[in-house]
Every structure is written in C-alpha cells, then in structure tokens.
Amino acid sequence: MITVHTLGTGSGKPTPERNVSCTAVFREGELVLFDCGEGTQTQIARSQLRPGVIQVICITHFHGDHINGLPGLLGTLQLNQRTEPLTVIGPKGLKQYLQTLSRLNILGVGYGLNLIEVTEPGVVYEGNGYAIATERLRHRVPCWGYRMFEPPRPGKFNLEQARALGVPAGPMFGRLQRGEAVTLEGGEQIQPEDVLGPARPGLALAYCCDTQPCDGAVRLAGGADLLIHEGTYGPGEEKLAHARGHSTMLDAARTARDAGVRELIITHISQKYTRIEGFAKKVREVFPQAHFARDLNVFELKYNA
Numbered sequence: 001m002i003t004v005h006t007l008g009t010g011s012g013k014p015t016p017e018r019n020v021s022c023t024a025v026f027r028e029g030e031l032v033l034f035d036c037g038e039g040t041q042t043q044i045a046r047s048q049l050r051p052g053v054i055q056v057i058c059i060t061h062f063h064g065d066h067i068n069g070l071p072g073l074l075g076t077l078q079l080n081q082r083t084e085p086l087t088v089i090g091p092k093g094l095k096q097y098l099q100t101l102s103r104l105n106i107l108g109v110g111y112g113l114n115l116i117e118v119t120e121p122g123v124v125y126e127g128n129g130y131a132i133a134t135e136r137l138r139h140r141v142p143c144w145g146y147r148m149f150e151p152p153r154p155g156k157f158n159l160e161q162a163r164a165l166g167v168p169a170g171p172m173f174g175r176l177q178r179g180e181a182v183t184l185e186g187g188e189q190i191q192p193e194d195v196l197g198p199a200r201p202g203l204a205l206a207y208c209c210d211t212q213p214c215d216g217a218v219r220l221a222g223g224a225d226l227l228i229h230e231g232t233y234g235p236g237e238e239k240l241a242h243a244r245g246h247s248t249m250l251d252a253a254r255t256a257r258d259a260g261v262r263e264l265i266i267t268h269i270s271q272k273y274t275r276i277e278g279f280a281k282k283v284r285e286v287f288p289q290a291h292f293a294r295d296l297n298v299f300e301l302k303y304n305a
C-alpha cells in the first residue's frame with residue numbers, strides 16, 4: 001500500500017487554511033516529496049511523517065510556491081545529522097541554484113546530494129521497488145510532471161495447482177510466490193509460472209502541477225491508479241486559467257477521464273476560494289472519483305487485485 005499526504009494544497013502564497021505545494025508519498029518506509037513550497041517542513045511536522053526517511057524530492061518548476069521550502073528542509077536534514085544521500089530531481093538550473101546557496105554559505109550539507117536535472121521525458125530515477133518518469137507540462141516556465149510507478153507484481157498463487165504438482169506446504173510456496181523455481185524431492189523442477197496466475201500491475205500515480213490542460217499530462221497519467229492534478233480555478237474560469245498557464249478543476253477532471261485513471265486528487269487550489277464544495281457536483285459529472293485536497297489529508301492507495 002501507498003499513502004499520499006497532501007501537505008500543501010494552495011496556490012501562490014501560504015494562508016492559515018492552505019499551505020503552498022507539497023505532496024508526500026509514503027511507500028515501504030520511504031518518502032518521496034513532490035514539490036517543496038515554503039512551510040513544507042512545518043507541514044511534515046504536523047503530519048505523522050518523519051523527514052529522516054525522505055529519499056527523493058521532485059521539483060516541478062521554479063516558481064516560489066513549489067521550491068522555496070527546499071533550502072530550509074535540506075538544512076534541517078543536516079541539523080538532524082543525516083548521513084544518507086538524498087536525491088533531488090528538478091528542471092535545468094537546479095544544480096546552479098543549490099550550488100549558489102552553498103557558495104554563499106546559506107546552505108551547507110554534509111550528506112551526499114544526488115542532483116538530477118530533467119532535460120527530456122522518460123525515466124529519471126530508479127528507486128527501491130519503484131521508478132520515477134517525467135513528461136513536459138504546459139506552464140509559463142519549463143515544468144515537469146512526474147509519474148511514480150511500481151513494476152508488475154507476480155500473479156496470484158494457485159494453491160490447488162501447487163498441491164496437485166506435489167509441492168509440499170512450507171518454504172517452497174514462498175519461493176514460488178517470489179518468482180523462484182523450486183526442485184522437488186524427486187528431482188522435478190517446478191517453475192513459478194506453473195503455479196502463478198498472470199502478472200498483476202503495480203501501483204502508479206502521477207503528479208501534474210502547474211499546468212494548463214495538455215497531452216503531456218494525459219500521457220503521464222495514462223492508466224494510473226491516482227492522478228494528483230492542479231485545479232487552481234473553479235469551473236467556468238477556463239479562459240483566465242489557461243492565460244495564466246493553469247487549469248480549472250474541470251480541466252483536471254477531463255485530464256483524469258482522458259487518461260483513464262482510477263482516482264483524482266485536485267490540489268493547488270486558489271486561496272481566493274474559501275468554500276469549494278459547490279464545485280464538486282460539476283467536477284464529478286466529468287470524473288466521479290474526484291477528491292478536493294485539503295492540507296494534511298491522507299489518501300490510501302491500494303492494489304486493485
């Protein structure tokens with residue numbers, strides 16, 4: 001299972017109701033952050049998450065509401081005596097930005113920083129049981145969306161078939177389930193495919209922020225279990241939204257529908273909206289499984305089968 005924590009769900013500037021952009025994904029004891037707006041550390045402290053387990057930080061673009069929290073967080077990890085290396089992925093200019101802070105002595109980190117500048121779409125990072133791919137979005141400055149995905153999982157174990165083939169209950173069951181061949185006492189080899197059903201897909205989620213509707217977002221989110229997409233403006237404000245390189249909540253729903261995802265979380269919501277409940281009906285007419293993020297919401301992403 002994966003849990004998704006919407007730490008900051010507002011656009012532009014932080015308010016007491018909504019912090020600026022950061023979404024954390026917790027998987028197998030590791031954290032991946034998508035964007036790191038100002039106040040991200042405080043939001044992590046308010047959540048059940050621990051900053052020490054952050055492995056990767058993915059920055060979409062260099063607007064302040066997506067990156068201003070990065071130096072502070074990196075500095076805190078140093079104060080916490082981190083020794084493990086940390087990966088930061090972002091647009092071209094990321095290295096220059098962090099090196100400048102370091103040269104000015106604003107930032108000093110003793111742990112290894114693995115900095116990856118994205119220059120073209122595709123897989124940019126391979127982690128422990130998952131990978132991260134990118135795709136170009138359409139915003140006022142160069143902006144990358146991210147897809148975090150697991151490889152396919154082994155198929156379902158067919159207990160009756162294993163028994164019929166003479167596999168004794170015990171450790172051999174586990175080895176077959178993990179995809180290893182086993183040899184029976186009589187010397188006969190049993191292959192995992194003899195007792196496993198077809199491979200099942202791993203979990204996949206996409207993060208698209210900030211963008212106006214674009215093919216890149218649909219491609220990136222294609223068939224994912226979850227799409228986290230910006231919806232800065234309410235339905236009906238498409239003209240204004242697109243002129244500013246943003247999406248409305250309806251645009252987010254259309255992208256989710258076109259990409260064939262299971263669930264949608266709408267985030268990066270303009271601070272001018274104090275109540276968004278009124279938008280839900282229109283949005284869910286386009287995509288029924290739409291959720292409107294609030295700060296510190298936790299969303300569980302479970303396997304379909």
Ligand SMILES: [Zn+2]
Binds near residue numbers: 063
């Ligand atoms: Zn933004």
Ligand SMILES: [Zn+2]
Binds near residue numbers: 061063
């Ligand atoms: Zn932006």
